[in-house]
Amino acid sequence: MIKILNTEQTRKAxxxxxxxxxxxxxxxxxRAAGKCVDWFxxxxxxxxxxxxxxxxxxxxxxxxxMSRLLxxxxxxxxxxxxxxxxxxxxxxxxxxxxLKAKGHEVTYIMEEEQFPSISSKSVIIDGLFGSGLNRPAxxxxxxxxxxxxxxIAEVVSIDLPSGLFxxxxxxxxxxxxxxSHTLSFQTPKLAFFIPENEEFVGxxxxxxxxxxxxxxxxxxxxxxxxxxxxxxxxxxxxxxxDHKGSFGHGLLMAGSYxxxxxxxxxxxxxxxxxxxxLTIHVPHSANNIMQVAVPEAMxxxxxxxxFIGELPSxxxxxxxxxxxxxxxxxxxxxxxxxxxxxxxxxxxxxxxxLNLLAKYPELKELIPENSILTPHVGEFxxxxxxxxxxxxxxxxxxxxxxxxxCIIILKGANTAIASPQGEIYFNATGNPGMxxxxxxxxxxxxxxxxxxxxxxxxxxxxxxxxVHGYAGDLAAEKKGVHGLIAGDIVxxxxxxxxxxxxxx
Numbered sequence: 001m002i003k004i005l006n007t008e009q010t011r012k013a014x015x016x017x018x019x020x021x022x023x024x025x026x027x028x029x030x031r032a033a034g035k036c037v038d039w040f041x042x043x044x045x046x047x048x049x050x051x052x053x054x055x056x057x058x059x060x061x062x063x064x065x066m067s068r069l070l071x072x073x074x075x076x077x078x079x080x081x082x083x084x085x086x087x088x089x090x091x092x093x094x095x096x097x098x099l100k101a102k103g104h105e106v107t108y109i110m111e112e113e114q115f116p117s118i119s120s121k122s123v124i125i126d127g128l129f130g131s132g133l134n135r136p137a138x139x140x141x142x143x144x145x146x147x148x149x150x151x152i153a154e155v156v157s158i159d160l161p162s163g164l165f166x167x168x169x170x171x172x173x174x175x176x177x178x179x180s181h182t183l184s185f186q187t188p189k190l191a192f193f194i195p196e197n198e199e200f201v202g203x204x205x206x207x208x209x210x211x212x213x214x215x216x217x218x219x220x221x222x223x224x225x226x227x228x229x230x231x232x233x234x235x236x237x238x239x240x241x242d243h244k245g246s247f248g249h250g251l252l253m254a255g256s257y258x259x260x261x262x263x264x265x266x267x268x269x270x271x272x273x274x275x276x277x278l279t280i281h282v283p284h285s286a287n288n289i290m291q292v293a294v295p296e297a298m299x300x301x302x303x304x305x306x307f308i309g310e311l312p313s314x315x316x317x318x319x320x321x322x323x324x325x326x327x328x329x330x331x332x333x334x335x336x337x338x339x340x341x342x343x344x345x346x347x348x349x350x351x352x353x354l355n356l357l358a359k360y361p362e363l364k365e366l367i368p369e370n371s372i373l374t375p376h377v378g379e380f381x382x383x384x385x386x387x388x389x390x391x392x393x394x395x396x397x398x399x400x401x402x403x404x405x406c407i408i409i410l411k412g413a414n415t416a417i418a419s420p421q422g423e424i425y426f427n428a429t430g431n432p433g434m435x436x437x438x439x440x441x442x443x444x445x446x447x448x449x450x451x452x453x454x455x456x457x458x459x460x461x462x463x464x465x466x467v468h469g470y471a472g473d474l475a476a477e478k479k480g481v482h483g484l485i486a487g488d489i490v491x492x493x494x495x496x497x498x499x500x501x502x503x504x
């Protein structure tokens with residue numbers, strides 16, 4: 001798991017490194033740019049012409065260090081300083097002098113006509129602005145961004161594509177570099193997880209530049225990137241003396257006439273996720289369907305034939321999930337209200353359970369603490385209101401998780417998991433093939449399986465989302481993203497957990 005630092009936290013990480021190591025700012029820049037060159041040389045041959053565009057600040061200093069190191073590595077480099085200001089940073093000036101001492105000519109761009117002609121075989125290094133930018137590029141800098149974007153060369157941006165805001169929404173009309181690759185120092189940026197920024201960021205890569213570890217361990221950001229769950233694998237360990245009772249008894253309340261597929265997918269996923277015992281509460285007419293489709297599960301049969309309307313006894317169950325395929329009948333609303341009122345454990349609320357909460361908002365006040373809500377964007381906006389931007393949606397996500405004292409999983413690319421403490425975890429696994437009917441029902445089942453095995457609900461949620469996406473990735477490798485269906489994800493869950501548990 002990687003911390004996502006904001007701009008101020010990143011600046012402090014730099015300062016702490018300079019003070020504690022100790023190291024000069026110029027030498028830290030040398031180290032950071034050296035890591036960029038290591039990455040660059042592993043991806044581009046020396047016969048590719050390199051055009052380096054530096055701004056007047058420290059991001060430009062990074063770019064000029066790259067110019068010098070790439071020259072030493074045998075690349076053909078042309079270096080340009082876009083002189084949109086006369087206020088050169090000290091580090092930029094130091095590296096200008098070092099380049100000149102090497103006999104390398106640096107060209108100053110003072111107007112648009114001085115922009116060079118760039119072939120498609122070339123690689124552009126973008127060092128105009130870094131993560132500290134807080135207003136749109138204008139004047140000469142804006143023109144330079146337009147010229148770089150008009151070229152058809154590959155673009156490598158240092159730290160952040162120039163013109164993009166790191167922590168806040170970038171204004172709609174702002175000019176931003178369209179990068180092929182973005183090399184981020186030490187941690188990813190929040191901007192990488194905003195869908196609107198995908199075309200600017202390209203493929204992003206985090207480079208370890210050796211910032212102070214004591215500070216990095218102590219800092220408490222608002223956002224995290226879940227690229228592995230290694231530290232949580234111990235929760236899933238099993239001993240030879242464990243039995244089915246060791247891994248929980250879950251109650252899944254799901255299904256209605258014409259929607260039993262959702263219940264079946266969730267049930268199969270719960271069992272594949274390691275749940276010890278599963279009971280499924282279903283409409284009366286669906287009992288035979290469920291017994292045949294999921295013979296490993298027990299059933300609790302409702303009095304109503306086409307939907308669930310009578311709450312069963314909650315005794316004897318460790319965890320509960322409701323929602324897949326239950327429909328919106330009035331008696332199902334009463335069922336949900338009674339469940340929210342009497343449940344003594346956190347609930348997993350998905351699909352039509354969320355739609356009922358949106359339709360009858362007074363029910364939200366009854367949700368038990370540490371429950372897990374799993375909306376996609378449409379369900380989220382029905383629950384909490386329409387948001388115009390992703391940044392605002394993340395703000396509402398955090399606010400509602402804290403207000404409800406619940407975990408809210410906002411499903412999508414890099415699914416965002418908000419904790420009751422206001423932290424947000426972005427998930428690394430998953431692929432576009434998982435945008436298919438039933439994938440959310442599978443996640444509900446995985447959550448039920450994991451929350452019965454892992455005592456901390458936020459850890460259970462983070463692990464479940466990661467494993468769900470990992471299984472989806474395994475399925476996509478076999479079926480492709482276009483042919484992937486929800487049942488394929490279920491089929492790969494056991495393999496996914498097995499591989500994760502065996503990773504070094």
